[in-house]
Amino acid sequence: MLRLTWVQPEDLLVHELRQARLDGREPKAVEARWRAAGGPQTPERTGAGAHRVSRYLRLLANDLLDELADLPGRFAEDEPTDLARIEALCPQWPAGRSATAPDSRALEAAWLGRAIGCLLGKPVAKLPLDGVRALASAAGNRPLTGYFTARGVPEDLLAAHPWDHGCAATCLAENIDGMPADDDLDHPLLNLLLLRRHGRHFGTDDVARLWLDELPPGRTATAERVAYRNLLCGIEPPHTARHRNPFREWTGALVRADPHGWTHPGDPAAAAQQAYRDAVLTHTANGVYAAMFTAAVIAAAAPGTHDVHACLRAGRAVLPPRSRLAAAVDHAVRLARTTEDFEDVVDELQARYAATHPRAHAVPNTALIAAALTHAEGDFAGSICRAVSGGWAADSAGATAGSVAGLLAGAPDALPERWRAPLKNRLASTLAEFDGCGFDTLAHLTHLEATRP
Secondary structure, three states, X not given: OOOOOOOOHHHHHHHHHHHHHXXXXXXXXXXXXXXXXOOOOOOOOOOOOOOOOOHHHHXXXXXXXXXXXXXXXXXOOOXXXXXXXXXXXXXXXXXXXXXOOOOHHHHHHHHHHHHHHXXXXXXXXXXXXXXXXXXXXXXXXXXXOOOOOOOOOOHHHHHHOOOOOOOHHHHOOOOOOOEOOOHHXXXXXXXXXXXXXXXXXXXXXXXXXXXXHHOOHHHOOHHHHHHHHHHHOOOOOOHHHHOOOOOOOEOOOHHHOHHHHHOOOOOHHHHHHHHHHHHOOOOOHHHHHHHHHHHHHHHHHXXXXXXXXXXXXXXXXXXXXXXXXXXXXXXHHHHHHHOOOHHHHHHHHHHHHOOOOOOOEXXXXXXXXXXXXXXXXXXXXXXXXHHHOOOOOHHHHHHHHHHHHHHHHOXXXXXXXXXXXXXXXXXXXXXXXXXXXXXXXXXXXXXXXXXXX
């Protein structure tokens, strides 16, 4: 039986109930109606329930999704999605300025860093923290110092904490042969294609058209899949991000933000604004802010003249100060600055967010990325290993931390060979135009966009 993930109303409703609680809405009455009707509870870490539901339950789920959307949220005033209101709330919104674009070698290090961090996290991307730590410990790799491996790991432990689907053949240390396809690379590649076709002044409608032309819908998930479905149903951006989309504050916009920073060196404000136009196709509020934060951090890092702490401050300046994301980043950076052992940092973040936030929610993942970069002082290996060790969306967190730290490193050969050699300067991709591409080629194409008038 085909159970399509991330779009069936009965599954979306359960995720939306959780999102409603995070938004400060009161969903108890809606939840009681769903339970009284015999509605199922979707497993937390999956996008589809195990069993088909009746037509009545499916129709009820759609009605309840719409009712939840109409409930007032406690954070609406402090967490707008309108760009003008976001800027108005930010007292230290960065002044517009520009700098010399990073050379191709720095951009190659950034693309490589993104791929390495993603590859490190892929095998454990859906595992809870105890599983990540157990697998690393069994292989003598805790704290992380290298790619995950099955060598020396007991079979019963592998059965209890299986690698993410399909990853063992391509992502463990003993099997890596180039960078396998992953949405954490495909989406930045798609944005590179967006910039090549439309330039920096693209609109959200241009993003939508490009997705319909180039991105197979089966290769999307969570907020991206819901927005894609909404487009096919005739719903236009930015309503695509809001209509029956409980994943609108997850990490999907964050992971595609890098090209917006790379192409606005020294101008975090312009990078954040560009990331905003991309993000609102699929996300709202904190999901959008996470993309803006990432783009601004990378834009500040691109000239190669700032340390990681200054870059993170540039990212913080584009976050509405009373937003949950701003509070999470501030807390994570303080924690990382004052805590010696990063596992203690992770434990504190997990205690704060694990019980309430989904694995791929933007708030804890952005906080983890900021903590990892801060604690490692921007060191490449230290940043990716800390980010992946956090136990949330390990591939996404590792990818973004690797992109920032790789850019700060400034050149491919500044990244340790043991990390980059297995990738063999070769990337697989869902996007035909980039499948088999080398990271040096991607850097050259990105540099052309960064220097385009």
